Amino acid sequence: MGGERIDGVFEEFERVRVDVAPDRVVATLDHAATKNAIDQRTVDELHALCAWLERRPRILILRGANGLFASGADIAQLRERRRDDALAGINSSIFDRVARLPMPVVAAVEGYALGGGAELALAADFRLASDDLRIGNPEAGLGIIAAAGATWRLRELVGEPIAKEILMAGRVLGAREALDCRLVSEVHPAGELLAAAHALADRIATQDPLAIRLTKAVFHAPRDAHPVVDTIAQAILFESDAKFDRMQAFLDRRAARADGAARSGAPRGSGTSATTGEADGEPGGGRADDGVPRGRGDGKDEG
Numbered sequence: 088m089g090g091e092r093i094d095g096v097f098e099e100f101e102r103v104r105v106d107v108a109p110d111r112v113v114a115t116l117d118h119a120a121t122k123n124a125i126d127q128r129t130v131d132e133l134h135a136l137c138a139w140l141e142r143r144p145r146i147l148i149l150r151g152a153n154g155l156f157a158s159g160a161d162i163a164q165l166r167e168r169r170r171d172d173a174l175a176g177i178n179s180s181i182f183d184r185v186a187r188l189p190m191p192v193v194a195a196v197e198g199y200a201l202g203g204g205a206e207l208a209l210a211a212d213f214r215l216a217s218d219d220l221r222i223g224n225p226e227a228g229l230g231i232i233a234a235a236g237a238t239w240r241l242r243e244l245v246g247e248p249i250a251k252e253i254l255m256a257g258r259v260l261g262a263r264e265a266l267d268c269r270l271v272s273e274v275h276p277a278g279e280l281l282a283a284a285h286a287l288a289d290r291i292a293t294q295d296p297l298a299i300r301l302t303k304a305v306f307h308a309p310r311d312a313h314p315v316v317d318t319i320a321q322a323i324l325f326e327s328d329a330k331f332d333r334m335q336a337f338l339d340r341r342a343a344r345a346d347g348a349a350r351s352g353a354p355r356g357s358g359t360s361a362t363t364g365e366a367d368g369e370p371g372g373g374r375a376d377d378g379v380p381r382g383r384g385d386g387k388d389e390g
Contacts, residue, residue, distance in 0.1 A: 096139060102129040104152070105136060110292045111146040112136070113281075122158035123151045125203035130181050137184045144189040144300060146288045149211060150281060156196045157204025162229070178203050178235035186210040186236075189300045191291055195284040197277050201259075202226055206233060209240040212303065214270065215284055216262050217277040222270070223259035245270050295329045 097105040102123075104115040114136055116123040123129075140147060151157055160178065168177075185192060185207065194211035200222040208214055208222065216222075224233040224241070232238065233254055241250035245268040252258040265271045275283045291299060301320040308316045324330050 096135070100132045100135075102126070103132040103136065107145075109145075111148060111285075111288050112140065113148045113150065115150050115152050116157050117152035119153045121161055122199070123153060123155060123204070124158050124161040125178060125207065126161035126164055127177070130177060133181050133185065137181070137188060140188050140190070144296070146190050146291055147185075147188060147192045148195060148281075148284045148288060149185075149192060149207065150195040150284070151197055151200075151204075154277070155198035156194070156200040157207060158199055159202030159204050159225075165229075165231075173234070176235075178206065182206050182210040182236050186212075189303070190296070191299065191303060193284050193287055195280045196220060196222065196271065197280055202233070203235060206235040206237050206240070209236055209244065213272060213287060214265075215273045215275065215280060215287065216265055216271040217280045218262045218274055219277060220262040220265055220271070220274070221259050222265055223257065224253055225257050225259070227255060228257055241270075295324075295327075295333060297327055297329060298324055 097103075097107075102116065102118045104117045106113045106115075114133075116129065118124070118126075118129070136147075191213065192211040193213045193215065194208040195215050195217075196208050197217040198219055198221065200208050200220070202224060205222050205224050224237045226233045226237075238254060241253060244250075245253075249258075249268050253260070260268070260270065262271070262274045266274050273283060273287075301324060305313075305316050305320050
């Protein structure tokens with residue numbers, strides 16, 4: 088399905104190729120000369136993309152061109168950075184902004200994801216990997232630390248022992264290792280990885296967008312904020328039109344199935360979950376028609 092450029096906002100990008108669809112954006116790191124390194128230009132373009140997505144929330148799929156996700160930071164630039172640059176948090180600020188985007192972020196991680204490239208992937212809500220994945224944080228070998236999220240995100244994701252091996256012993260994980268320690272949730276051949284990311288985005292897109300936004304916000308709220316933040320989010324959703332429309336659609340489908348079963352002589356309630364709609368393959372009756380067009384940003388402009 089085609090993508091679209093909106094207001095030419097991304098036309099001046101040199102490092103990140105952006106394709107926009109009604110329910111998602113695909114951002115492709117694409118600078119073969121630096122092997123998709125996270126340099127200052129890439130950081131600036133990702134900030135501009137995040138600013139756009141903060142105003143127009145959509146699912147974000149992050150990927151890399153040229154057979155890899157991102158080779159890491161631009162070492163030539165990194166070598167020249169001093170104390171004030173470190174204190175500015177150049178990479179950590181953009182990765183944190185990516186993590187805080189309103190809608191889910193899916194990283195389709197192909198080939199190498201090292202250093203800053205790994206930390207960008209760690210900032211995503213979901214990580215899908217190619218079967219030739221190589222992911223790690225070799226910063227200590229360059230005389231620095233992985234200061235843009237890996238020191239704490241890795242511990243949360245894979246646990247302390249493996250995190251310390253990656254950060255202190257230079258361990259680089261392959262696809263199977265990353266899957267086994269739950270750093271990634273799926274592994275696919277490289278040629279099928281983007282389609283798998285779109286399939287996940289498709290499943291997210293069937294849900295109510297506001298419910299997804301609030302679920303993400305509540306999920307990442309501090310422990311002390313619960314259960315108050317959960318209750319407030321639920322109160323907001325209880326008043327939304329989508330809640331009434333989706334629940335009514337679920338009840339209508341259940342009634343239609345019961346009526347059909349009665350006329351055919353099948354046992355009442357056969358094959359139906361009265362509370363979750365699981366007979367439809369849609370927990371909560373999630374595939375209600377909300378009139379929102381669906382699409383994929385796959386690099387083909389619509390106009």
